[in-house]
Amino acid sequence: MKSNKDSSLLPPVKPLLIVLSGLSGVGKDTVLAELRKAKLPAFISVSATTRPRRPDEKDGADYYFVTPEKFQEMVDADQLLEWATVYGNRYGIPREPVRQALHSDKDVIVKIDVQGAATIKKKVPQAVLIFLITISLEELEKRLKKRRTETAAELELRLKTAEKELDSVPMFDYVVANREGKIKRTIADINAIITAEKCRAVQRVCSI
Numbered sequence: 001m002k003s004n005k006d007s008s009l010l011p012p013v014k015p016l017l018i019v020l021s022g023l024s025g026v027g028k029d030t031v032l033a034e035l036r037k038a039k040l041p042a043f044i045s046v047s048a049t050t051r052p053r054r055p056d057e058k059d060g061a062d063y064y065f066v067t068p069e070k071f072q073e074m075v076d077a078d079q080l081l082e083w084a085t086v087y088g089n090r091y092g093i094p095r096e097p098v099r100q101a102l103h104s105d106k107d108v109i110v111k112i113d114v115q116g117a118a119t120i121k122k123k124v125p126q127a128v129l130i131f132l133i134t135i136s137l138e139e140l141e142k143r144l145k146k147r148r149t150e151t152a153a154e155l156e157l158r159l160k161t162a163e164k165e166l167d168s169v170p171m172f173d174y175v176v177a178n179r180e181g182k183i184k185r186t187i188a189d190i191n192a193i194i195t196a197e198k199c200r201a202v203q204r205v206c207s208i
Contacts, residue, residue: 017206022132043101051089126204131172
């Protein structure tokens with residue numbers, strides 16, 4: 001059988017499910033906001049949470065802020081791709097918007113904690129997992145203190161949790177350092193990862 005000389009030699013590009021995770025306080029929300037500003041041709045998922053809204057956050061943009069009762073309704077109806085309880089609050093990723101985006105050949109970016117990343121890896125083994133870190137735990141502590149959203153006890157708990165979360169690094173595909181004051185470099189590193197994945201000889205197939 002002769003090949004069509006006019007057909008493309010490039011492998012078909014598949015949509016990616018990109019999981020952005022990392023240490024608490026590493027700046028995941030800031031990175032996600034910058035990715036939105038970059039206007040990537042991707043769907044950026046918004047998580048639902050029972051956590052109280054912070055003064056600088058917008059409902060439907062940063063999170064869907066819902067009551068514990070509403071969150072439980074979503075769990076019971078299997079409307080969440082994954083969910084977890086983190087520091088006493090519940091977080092989850094609405095399933096349907098992610099499914100629709102992937103079926104429309106759009107890349108999907110989800111921001112999630114380490115526990116949730118492990119859940120998605122089991123459900124979608126071909127997802128691209130990126131772990132955000134700081135240069136040191138000392139820098140992480142400075143960032144947490146600077147944002148002034150935790151009590152001394154909560155701060156200590158987050159730092160202890162961060163040390164445990166570092167043990168999960170081998171589960172991830174990539175590690176990106178979110179350096180203080182160098183957010184553009186972080187975004188460039190993430191874009192480079194996406195570009196590299198698009199150049200794979202055998203594409204990942206992400207479906208839910």
